[in-house]
Amino acid sequence: MRSAAGPIVTAVLGDATGRIVVGLLVAAAVAVPVLNLMVPAGSPLHVPPYVVALIGKYLTFALLALSVDLIWGFAGILSLGHGAFFALGGYAMGMHLMRQIGTRGVYGNAELPDFMVFLNWKELPWYWYGFDAFPFAALMVVLVPGVLALVFGWFAFRSRVTGVYLSIITQAMTFALMLAFFRNDMGFGGNNGLTDFKDILGFNLQAGGTRAVLFAASALAVAGAYALCRVIVASRLGRVLLAVRDAEGRVRFLGYRVEYYKLFVFVVSAMLAGIAGALYVPQVGIINPGEFAPANSIEIIIWVAVGGRGSLHGAILGAILVNFAKTYLTGAIPEIWLFALGGLFVAVTLFLPKGIVGTVPAFKFGGAGGGWRWRRLVPARGRSEERP
């Protein structure tokens, strides 16, 4: 008897990389809240609240980077519009948080969010219905990005739009959404977006305990998404995707419907991006149309490229490192940040084409020396005799 759990555990934790990544994330999910809440503020081990918020934000970016690596690194789909799925997940969460404000808004209107009162709206638009309930909002966090990815991907992949053309239309998609969300009459707060949140599931968003739980949820979400991506890329489906990345025509002539495979992974990726957005919004306290900006989506690509495309843990590492650098540089010497980011991308492309995990030995958890190969990092389940 084969159980379904065995291969899944092997796919996720079967090698050193998987154990280290999941181990670190779970450890962070426990340790950071403990060091923040339990250790007194004077102690050198104390993690101050601003660090919890900062790393929590980085983790949501890491989740977003994972979603991009899944499609770019393993299926060759270069989406320059993934920020849109992140923002949609964020808006879905933001709408729920807006409804939670109730009468505590500036206008004290229980029926309408402040911005609608300000715009003289008399009733709640139909698409805001249901967002009072957390389960509904949570469903929308994955459903809205998922459905958009399904519709967009259906047309794009069926028409065999690939390469740079696909990248351009994904960019156009996020740009169009940005313009739409900037409009006041869209009903999403226009320019200002959604903000001034009070609490989530009844817990005060400013409280240390709530923030610690959001941090832990983000770390565990990254671990869960990482596990899901590992299961996908280690399966035959993952190998079909790699084959599509390397020789799409060959895959078609082997009888695979390439468009369905791409569609599946694109939708999964969009849903992960949506979850990242939903975890981001309560931690930073605002969502506005700026999140749809094309530049944001390009930045995600840089995170993944810096960390190492097609390795999954490289995306996590890249997102955290680049954002750490961004926080540091925008604080220390704000005027050079964009130059540094551009320079970083050029430097990585020229000198580190495989990113940090493909180049720096310390991050090649999987094997000693030799060329970097994704297969060494992700062994397929129960097929060890096929390995060298």
Add this chain to the structure above:
Amino acid sequence: MSELHASPQKRDTILYLDGVSVSFDGFKALNNLSFYVLAGELRAVIGPNGAGKTTMMDVVTGKTRPDEGQVVFNGGVDLTALDEARIANLGIGRKFQKPTVFDTQSVFDNLELALAGSRGVFQSLGFRLTPEQRLRIDEMLETVGLTERRAALAGDLSHGQKQWLEIGMLLMQDPHLLLVDEPAAGMTDAETEETAQLLKRIAGDRSVVVVEHDMEFVRALDARVTVLHEGSVLAEGSLATVQNDARVVEVYLGR
């Protein structure tokens, strides 16, 4: 489906092209092309550059839709209405001119991906090899002489080995008809000879159509030859027959 013309081999015809025309921006790549291939036959298709050899394969495998004509497979299915994946699953395998394998995956995994069977997205998520399937892959590794390199990345194979791997992948699909585009290109003489022997072994159980430039290779195949020129059949018969055909000589030796 449509009644085939009064071809005496109707029952045994695996592929029948009937008046197929394709034009690209006014250039007629195929011009009322008609010919048929018998079940189990090994057929060589030759012709000068631009004769329409690759376009003919594109039409059969669903990559290009013809402007006119029919392509009938296995005595009834019109292929012109179907896409690549559907045609592949009906049992037509295609080898590209440039060896096209999955470079970042092992030789074993390349064959496994080609293995006949389910092509569904969700089935592939939980797919596991059965012992019988594993055995089939082992046998195929033996057939194409890559047993020693089973764990190597396909990208690390020599050019000739890649060609063989791709032929192995085609056979894993269990096709009725193989379309093979210039398999001997870039091969050493010994490899060319071995490839010809391999294709001769394969034919019989299946039909094989080989597009080739190399006359030595065509001679080694010892098969019926169809000569294409400007998108239609110029001559057909044994290699000796077509080589003595005045029109063929003219086309090949210049005008």
